[in-house]
Amino acid sequence: DAGVTQSPTHLIKTRGQQVTLRCSPKSGHDTVSWYQQALGQGPQFIFQYYEEEERQRGNFPDRFSGHQFPNYSSELNVNALLLGDSALYLCASSWGTGAGNTIYFGEGSWLTVV
Amino acid sequence: AQSVAQPEDQVNVAEGNPLTVKCTYSVSGNPYLFWYVQYPNRGLQFLLKYITGDNLVKGSYGFEAEFNKSQTSFHLKKPSALVSDSALYFCAVIRNSNYQLIWGAGTKLIIKP
Numbered sequence: 001d002a003g004v005t006q007s008p009t010h011l012i013k014t015r016g017q018q019v020t021l022r023c024s025p026k027s028g029h030d031t032v033s034w035y036q037q038a039l040g041q042g043p044q045f046i047f048q049y050y051e052e053e054e055r056q057r058g059n060f061p062d063r064f065s066g067h068q069f070p071n072y073s074s075e076l077n078v079n080a081l082l083l084g085d086s087a088l089y090l091c092a093s094s095w096g097t098g099a100g101n102t103i104y105f106g107e108g109s110w111l112t113v114v
Numbered sequence: 115a116q117s118v119a120q121p122e123d124q125v126n127v128a129e130g131n132p133l134t135v136k137c138t139y140s141v142s143g144n145p146y147l148f149w150y151v152q153y154p155n156r157g158l159q160f161l162l163k164y165i166t167g168d169n170l171v172k173g174s175y176g177f178e179a180e181f182n183k184s185q186t187s188f189h190l191k192k193p194s195a196l197v198s199d200s201a202l203y204f205c206a207v208i209r210n211s212n213y214q215l216i217w218g219a220g221t222k223l224i225i226k227p
Contacts, residue, residue, distance in 0.1 A: 004157075033215075042204055042217035043158070055213055090157055099208045100146045100165040103215065105158040 004106035012112045021076040021109045025093030032074040035090040088114045117140040120218035127195045135190040135221045137205030147188040152202040195225045
């Protein structure tokens with residue numbers, strides 16, 4: 001049973017570029033959330049997707065956008081990259097959107113913006 | 115506003131001794147509480163959660179946590195620490211009508227042989 005898988009694991013981009021990160025949820029899960037974790041800090045919620053729609057969004061600018069596909073996989077897109085976007089981006093999945101549902105995380109994608 | 119506090123940046127414990135990692139929360143309504151562990155350069159691993167029922171929750175790797183509503187706390191405990199428990203521990207809370215997990219800043223646990 002595969003867990004949450006993310007790609008790429010590491011990438012380097014320059015300021016102003018665009019990046020796409022990908023996530024496949026744990027088998028049987030239909031809900032995907034994205035988090036940003038800066039070095040030495042806790043994760044910050046970006047947004048959640050369920051039934052191919054963005055259901056909730058954290059305090060992130062519109063440069064951050066996402067998509068969920070019919071097979072429940074998801075993409076996170078960040079446009080006009082800033083140095084401050086350098087972080088570990090974590091994808092998490094769960095079954096349904098219930099608040100008590102356990103959320104499982106992938107290993108993350110390390111983004112460095114230079 | 116919802117918030118989670120982990121008052122200790124770092125906790126040092128000798129191997130074999132009991133450990134406690136503290137967490138307090140502030141949220142209106144009924145909270146759902148979680149503990150996750152993060153090893154260096156890795157993602158977050160689920161340890162345990164409190165939804166309702168028994169205040170003492172048992173989780174993975176011998177960890178347990180006690181929900182205390184009056185003190186709004188959810189401290190993580192383990193009776194006997196292992197060196198392999200050394201990692202970063204995060205407490206998180208979600209209100210039962212909200213999708214967003216709110217995270218503490220994390221506590222670095224160091225277990226010394």
